[in-house]
Amino acid sequence: MLKSTTALVMGLTLASGAMAADYDKGASDEEIKFGAIVPLSGPASAYGSVGSCISAYFDMVNDKGGINGRKISVSVQDDGYNPAKMLEHARRLVEREGVLFIAGNVGTPTNSAIHRYMNQRKVPHLFLTTGASKWDDPENYPWTMGYIPSYAAEGRIYAKYIKENMPDAKIGILYQNDDFGRDYMDAFIDQLGDESMVVSKVSYDTSAATVDSQLSTLKESGADVFFNVSSPKFAAQAIRRAGEIGWEPEQFLVSVSNARSAVLEPAGLEQSTGIISTQYLKEPTNPAYANDPDMLAWREFKENYFPKASEGNWWDWSCYTTSYTLEHVLTQAGDELTRENLMKVAASLEGFEAPMLLPGITVNTSADDFAPIEAMSLMKFDGTNWVLFGDVIAVD
Amino acid sequence: MAMHDLDMTHVNPETRKLTKSGLPLARLGYGGAALALVAATGVLEGYELFLASSILSYAIAAMGLNVLMGYNGQISLGHGAFFAIGAYGAAICIDRFAVPFALTPIIAGVVGMGAGWLIGKPALKLEGVYLALATFGLAIATPTVLRSDLFSEWTGGVQGLFLLINPAPEWTGLDLDQSIYVAVVLYFLIFAFVTLRLVRGLNGKAWIATRDNPIAARAMGFDVTRAKTRAFVFSVLACSVGGALSAVAVQFVAPDSFPFFLSISLFTAVVVGGLCSPLVGPLLGASFIVMVPNLTEEIWQGGSWAVYGAFIIVIMAIQPRGLAGMLAWVRAKVTATSNND
Numbered sequence: 001m002l003k004s005t006t007a008l009v010m011g012l013t014l015a016s017g018a019m020a021a022d023y024d025k026g027a028s029d030e031e032i033k034f035g036a037i038v039p040l041s042g043p044a045s046a047y048g049s050v051g052s053c054i055s056a057y058f059d060m061v062n063d064k065g066g067i068n069g070r071k072i073s074v075s076v077q078d079d080g081y082n083p084a085k086m087l088e089h090a091r092r093l094v095e096r097e098g099v100l101f102i103a104g105n106v107g108t109p110t111n112s113a114i115h116r117y118m119n120q121r122k123v124p125h126l127f128l129t130t131g132a133s134k135w136d137d138p139e140n141y142p143w144t145m146g147y148i149p150s151y152a153a154e155g156r157i158y159a160k161y162i163k164e165n166m167p168d169a170k171i172g173i174l175y176q177n178d179d180f181g182r183d184y185m186d187a188f189i190d191q192l193g194d195e196s197m198v199v200s201k202v203s204y205d206t207s208a209a210t211v212d213s214q215l216s217t218l219k220e221s222g223a224d225v226f227f228n229v230s231s232p233k234f235a236a237q238a239i240r241r242a243g244e245i246g247w248e249p250e251q252f253l254v255s256v257s258n259a260r261s262a263v264l265e266p267a268g269l270e271q272s273t274g275i276i277s278t279q280y281l282k283e284p285t286n287p288a289y290a291n292d293p294d295m296l297a298w299r300e301f302k303e304n305y306f307p308k309a310s311e312g313n314w315w316d317w318s319c320y321t322t323s324y325t326l327e328h329v330l331t332q333a334g335d336e337l338t339r340e341n342l343m344k345v346a347a348s349l350e351g352f353e354a355p356m357l358l359p360g361i362t363v364n365t366s367a368d369d370f371a372p373i374e375a376m377s378l379m380k381f382d383g384t385n386w387v388l389f390g391d392v393i394a395v396d
Numbered sequence: 397m398a399m400h401d402l403d404m405t406h407v408n409p410e411t412r413k414l415t416k417s418g419l420p421l422a423r424l425g426y427g428g429a430a431l432a433l434v435a436a437t438g439v440l441e442g443y444e445l446f447l448a449s450s451i452l453s454y455a456i457a458a459m460g461l462n463v464l465m466g467y468n469g470q471i472s473l474g475h476g477a478f479f480a481i482g483a484y485g486a487a488i489c490i491d492r493f494a495v496p497f498a499l500t501p502i503i504a505g506v507v508g509m510g511a512g513w514l515i516g517k518p519a520l521k522l523e524g525v526y527l528a529l530a531t532f533g534l535a536i537a538t539p540t541v542l543r544s545d546l547f548s549e550w551t552g553g554v555q556g557l558f559l560l561i562n563p564a565p566e567w568t569g570l571d572l573d574q575s576i577y578v579a580v581v582l583y584f585l586i587f588a589f590v591t592l593r594l595v596r597g598l599n600g601k602a603w604i605a606t607r608d609n610p611i612a613a614r615a616m617g618f619d620v621t622r623a624k625t626r627a628f629v630f631s632v633l634a635c636s637v638g639g640a641l642s643a644v645a646v647q648f649v650a651p652d653s654f655p656f657f658l659s660i661s662l663f664t665a666v667v668v669g670g671l672c673s674p675l676v677g678p679l680l681g682a683s684f685i686v687m688v689p690n691l692t693e694e695i696w697q698g699g700s701w702a703v704y705g706a707f708i709i710v711i712m713a714i715q716p717r718g719l720a721g722m723l724a725w726v727r728a729k730v731t732a733t734s735n736n737d
Contacts, residue, residue, distance in 0.1 A: 041700065041701050042655070077693070078700060083650050087646050088446070088450065092690075109653075112556060177543055179555055205543070
């Protein structure tokens with residue numbers, strides 16, 4: 001420890017003596033190095049495209065001349081959604097490759113494994129692609145910051161809506177038996193305040209083949225509201241199955257699974273009509289945004305740098321917004337590319353307008369608010385497209 | 397099993413003579429290697445120590461599994477489950493009872509052995525592929541059980557458990573990574589010693605006899621069932637201790653750390669390392685499963701597992717006795733050449 005501190009002090013003295021710019025490991029006059037650890041293999045490999053997207057985005061940035069004259073070098077690593085592997089990669093990136101920071105990592109259990117490590121090492125652990133609420137804890141973990149609205153916040157939006165509009169609802173919940181499912185459900189029930197409104201909750205494991213029996217249980221419980229907390233494949237199965245067994249509840253579907261091409265089309269568009277969900281981004285597949293300037297910029301990026309992206313896959317395009325925000329933070333940090341300054345800049349975004357965010361939603365952070373996006377809008381599927389309704393709802 | 401054809405434990409009289417005369421030299425070699433492992437504490441730093449601790453933890457597990465698969469000729473595709481039991485055993489000891497981390501592998505080992513004995517009793521009635529499938533079922537069930545609400549008060553459920561590990565006392569001058577590494581090396585050396593004693597002693601003979609011809613073994617007075625149970629329990633002990641040490645190194649356990657793929661990885665470590673090579677095989681195999689995926693990722697990102705698979709196929713095609721077999725072959729060549737000179 002002492003050795004590295006001395007080295008750091010010496011390094012800093014040297015750096016400040018020789019030039020005006022201020023650097024931590026991983027940054028120099030020519031280059032900024034950072035890492036992203038995502039599951040390119042294993043059960044969650046569909047989410048791995050976040051890594052390709054970030055790396056493609058910074059290829060574009062480099063082609064345009066880099067950031068303040070520096071090239072960005074992104075090291076994308078595969079953790080196979082295994083927490084132990086995530087720690088191994090993080091340690092390699094930080095200790096051996098010497099990256100300035102790590103950003104965009106996918107997964108709650110995996111990021112949990114390096115939560116303490118990154119904070120002990122004081123290396124920024126930024127803009128994570130996971131909706132757990134624990135990333136917003138600047139007091140205990142001042143080096144970690146999430147990005148997307150938390151699952152818990154979204155769960156509360158549905159509960160509020162149901163309480164206001166359907167006070168006599170009998171709710172049936174289908175949830176994935178992991179932290180993602182629990183985060184949604186716990187917050188939802190907490191916000192309801194009245195657990196007796198929930199007449200049935202059934203879970204499934206990600207290794208399950210179908211959720212048919214769960215749907216039968218829900219139907220038999222007499223529920224007239226269906227809160228569908230499942231990942232895309234199972235969400236599609238559940239919606240389809242509900243139709244097959246003639247169960248016609250009011251359906252609420254978590255935003256993780258509201259992609260039209262990945263979920264609603266396989267489930268059946270007619271079946272999906274009337275489903276309520278939330279969104280904070282403009283979906284590229286929605287014709288309402290066909291000529292939106294954000295969308296034109298995204299398409300240009302996609303065609304030139306990320307042609308394998310599928311617009312129906314949330315993981316392929318939502319990270320465009322994240323990468324843009326990251327670019328902004330690095331630009332704002334200027335020549336002071338220290339880890340501390342990076343966190344300071346990331347924690348002082350005020351009304352920052354990132355592309356693809358819905359009108360009225362901006363990125364806001366402060367020293368005691370490490371949750372960049374905290375607003376969403378409700379929407380309903382009209383049989384062909386998602387249609388927003390009501391105001392943007394702020395959550396925290 | 398095809399292992400009979402390989403005849404791996406057969407030693408021709410020539411080699412036996414060689415080994416006998418080279419025995420003191422071999423002891424010296426072991427001693428030197430052990431010293432080198434300990435000395436590495438001062439040479440390696442943070443990440444390397446962590447990596448070395450991971451490899452040695454897997455090597456301990458592979459040593460045990462090698463006894464079961466190589467010497468006793470049984471196939472298990474589920475030892476990742478015992479690795480998980482060991483890891484959670486250690487995690488719960490640290491989380492709940494503030495047990496010093498260096499002692500947790502002992503407790504984890506005892507717990508694991510208990511579980512292994514319970515599961516082994518009925519499972520060992522099965523042979524070959526049936527045992528393989530039964531153990532594989534265990535590996536598939538593990539993550540779900542760990543996630544379940546029933547035990548979540550202890551296991552932390554889906555969130556997993558953080559392990560707060562204190563480094564060795566200040567007077568030792570060791571930082572956290574070094575303390576963990578020293579403990580891992582210590583357990584590794586103990587297991588290396590015990591494994592070598594076991595496979596070269598009467599137990600080893602009973603295992604080999606049971607593997608090669610159970611009827612003849614029984615006729616010669618070996619208790620076949622006991623031999624099989626012992627091999628199974630020893631393999632489970634090694635896997636739980638390996639799991640405990642790996643949890644300590646990572647300082648975090650969660651159900652996702654123990655997918656069924658882990659069991660396949662341990663299987664790979666044993667076979668790629670070299671069946672019936674009690675020490676070198678598991679070490680090489682463990683290095684293979686930890687380091688090669690990183691290597692293949694650099695070769696072809698996105699297709700890294702295809703490259704990994706190709707590596708396994710090539711190794712098996714060249715030398716079914718795995719990396720240890722290759723090493724022995726190279727050594728034999730070198731000795732032959734130097735003798736000719």
